[in-house]
Each structure stands twice: as structure tokens, then as C-alpha cells.
Amino acid sequence: MRFVLSVFLGALALAVVASPASAQSGSATLDAVKARGYLMCGVSDGLAGFSNPDAQGNWSGLDVDFCRAIAAAIFDDPNAVRFTPSTAKERFTALQSGEFDLLSRNTTWTMQRDIALGFTFAGIIYYDGQGFIVRGAEGTTSALQLNGATVCTQSGTTTELNIADYFTANNMTYELLTFEKEAEALQAYDEGRCDAYTTDQSGLYAARLEMRNADEHIILPEIISKEPLGPLVRQGDDRWADIVRWVLFAQINAEELGVTSANVGEMTGSSNPEIRRLLGVEGEFGASMGLTNDWAVRIIRHMGNYGEMFERNVGEGSILKIARGINALWSKGGLQYAPPVR
Numbered sequence: 066m067r068f069v070l071s072v073f074l075g076a077l078a079l080a081v082v083a084s085p086a087s088a089q090s091g092s093a094t095l096d097a098v099k100a101r102g103y104l105m106c107g108v109s110d111g112l113a114g115f116s117n118p119d120a121q122g123n124w125s126g127l128d129v130d131f132c133r134a135i136a137a138a139i140f141d142d143p144n145a146v147r148f149t150p151s152t153a154k155e156r157f158t159a160l161q162s163g164e165f166d167l168l169s170r171n172t173t174w175t176m177q178r179d180i181a182l183g184f185t186f187a188g189i190i191y192y193d194g195q196g197f198i199v200r201g202a203e204g205t206t207s208a209l210q211l212n213g214a215t216v217c218t219q220s221g222t223t224t225e226l227n228i229a230d231y232f233t234a235n236n237m238t239y240e241l242l243t244f245e246k247e248a249e250a251l252q253a254y255d256e257g258r259c260d261a262y263t264t265d266q267s268g269l270y271a272a273r274l275e276m277r278n279a280d281e282h283i284i285l286p287e288i289i290s291k292e293p294l295g296p297l298v299r300q301g302d303d304r305w306a307d308i309v310r311w312v313l314f315a316q317i318n319a320e321e322l323g324v325t326s327a328n329v330g331e332m333t334g335s336s337n338p339e340i341r342r343l344l345g346v347e348g349e350f351g352a353s354m355g356l357t358n359d360w361a362v363r364i365i366r367h368m369g370n371y372g373e374m375f376e377r378n379v380g381e382g383s384i385l386k387i388a389r390g391i392n393a394l395w396s397k398g399g400l401q402y403a404p405p406v407r
């Protein structure tokens with residue numbers, strides 16, 4: 066028995082020595098980010114509410130804030146991020162070739178991107194679906210009235226296949242005009258070259274703001290696809306994928322537990338064990354990922370919980386005014402649900 070125990074203890078000691086958790090994180094990407102001093106985040110070319118630069122080149126939006134949350138977890142500094150824009154078409158090659166540490170850019174999680182393209186999606190930051198915008202004066206009130214329509218969209222997106230599926234399923238014909246840049250697709254629609262513009266519904270809210278007369282356009286009620294949007298990383302660094310995933314989970318759990326940017330300080334004194342574990346008062350959850358145990362405090366103090374990020378960027382109080390809808394927490398009738406910290 067004593068022999069078995071000492072063999073076991075010996076093996077344990079070896080495992081501890083061999084474990085990279087103390088000196089290095091177990092993630093080559095995290096080590097590279099720490100050594101570099103900032104996170105490299107791939108975003109869109111500009112999409113209101115998600116990732117948009119202002120005239121001074123300051124980025125804002127839900128996808129941008131998510132990268133800031135990762136920087137906050139690693140550096141306690143939400144500004145330790147460099148944003149690199151990429152078009153819909155370029156984004157996957159850019160991520161694969163190491164131009165950024167993650168892509169956080171209204172990107173739909175599909176099987177082909179996950180498996181054949183070799184990426185790992187860390188979670189779903191926004192449950193979306195594809196819709197259409199049309200000129201109200203033309204009298205169209207349903208996508209089923211679009212038989213024979215010319216539709217504008219952006220190339221390199223999921224929209225092309227969805228629209229083919231939808232029109233085929235409903236025995237309708239269409240002509241698709243695709244453009245590499247969103248601005249070009251929108252301009253073509255706004256100039257009347259297309260009867261409709263199609264993309265993720267969240268993108269339609271953003272697109273309407275770009276039109277010459279925003280009030281003249283209506284978003285049709287049909288949602289023709291599932292577009293689960295989320296951040297993704299290159300396959301092969303599982304620990305890095307875990308970190309990105311748990312930053313999102315921490316923000317969703319914080320909302321569920323009522324932890325906000327305003328009260329996170331006092332919440333560290335909470336007696337609720339779930340809050341204590343999330344905020345690192347108990348346990349070694351942060352250290353187990355190569356971060357500090359107060360990783361979630363850093364995220365929430367600087368960037369807020371999931372609900373705060375949603376409201377600020379795309380919610381009723383933002384320029385897009387999107388209702389929480391299916392992006393509400395599961396406990397409030399929505400789909401947002403994060404595994405527990407334990």
C-alpha cells in the first residue's frame with residue numbers, strides 16, 4: 066500500500082513539474098499574446114453595433130467589446146488590443162495565416178467552417194438569422210412575394226447558399242448581385258439596382274442606418290436561416306479556445322448572477338458560492354487557464370456582463386435598438402446559457 070501510495074505521489078510530482086500551468090499557460094497563443102503585450106483581434110470592415118471604427122479609428126461594438134473583455138482578463142487593460150479589419154471573403158485566410166489571435170466578426174458557426182476550414186468556434190455571442198430589407202413603397206410585406214426579384218448581398222458570406230435554399234424551397238426565381246464590400250452592396254440596393262438587400266438581420270438594422278432615407282425601408286418578417294454568430298480561433302490550441310470560450314461564459318454567468326460593472330467590487334464580498342467562484346474569491350479557476358484568479362472581475366469591471374455589452378452596443382438604448390429576443394438569458398425565455406464555474 067505504502068509502495069502504491071509513493072508511486073502515486075511520485076507520478077503526481079512529475080505531473081506537476083511537467084505541467085506548464087505555472088510558468089507557461091499551456092496555450093502557445095496565450096503565451097505569445099502575453100509576450101507581445103496586446104491581443105490581435107480580427108474584426109469586420111465596419112458594421113454598426115458589432116465592429117465599427119469612428120473618424121479617429123477607435124473601434125466599438127459587441128464583437129470589439131468581446132476582444133476588449135479578453136484583453137481585460139489577460140492584462141487588466143481593455144485597451145491592450147489591436148483590431149485588424151477583414152472583409153467577409155478574406156477573414157478565414159487571415160485567421161489561418163496568423164494575422165490575429167481570434168476572429169470576432171459577426172461570423173456564423175457552420176459545420177464547414179468548423180471542420181473543413183479547421184477552426185474552433187468558442188461560443189455564440191449573438192443568435193441571428195438571415196432576413197431581407199426592401200423599399201416600403203414597393204408594397205412587399207413578405208419574403209414570399211420576392212419571386213423574380215434581384216437581390217443584393219456580400220460575397221464570401223453564408224447568405225448566398227441560404228438564399229438559394231429558400232428560393233428553391235419556395236419555387237421562386239431570383240437574381241443575385243454580389244459585392245465584395247458591404248458598402249458596395251448597400252449602395253447598389255440604395256440606388257435601386259436591387260429590389261432587396263439580404264444579410265443577417267442584425268446587419269439589416271445596421272444597413273438601414275446607412276441608407277439615404279432610412280424610414281423608407283422595411284425589414285421583412287421572415288428569418289430564412291440560423292446564423293449563430295461567435296468568435297473563432299485556429300484549431301490546434303485547445304487551451305486558447307477554452308480561454309476565449311470562458312470569457313464569454315463568464316459574462317453570461319455574471320448576468321445571470323446579477324454581477325455588473327457597477328457592483329462587481331461589492332459582489333466579491335458575496336456569500337453566494339457561485340458568485341465567489343466566478344469572481345475568484347474561491348477556487349483556482351483563473352490560474353487553471355493561465356490567467357489570474359480574478360480574471361472575471363477584470364472582465365466585468367472593465368466591460369460589464371453579457372447583458373450590459375448587448376444593451377450598450379445593439380440593444381434598445383443603442384442606435385440599432387434591437388430587442389433582446391432569443392439573445393435573452395435562458396432563465397428569461399432566451400437561448401443564452403453558460404455552463405457553471407465549478
Ligand SMILES: N[C@@H](CCC(=O)N[C@@H](CS)C(=O)NCC(=O)O)C(=O)O
Nearest residue numbers: 109110111153172173222223247268
Ligand atoms: N454571418 C454571415 C455574414 C457575415 C458578414 O460578413 N456580413 C456582412 C453584412 S452584415 C458584413 O459583416 N459586412 C461588413 C464587412 O464586410 O466588413 C457569415 O458569417 O457569413
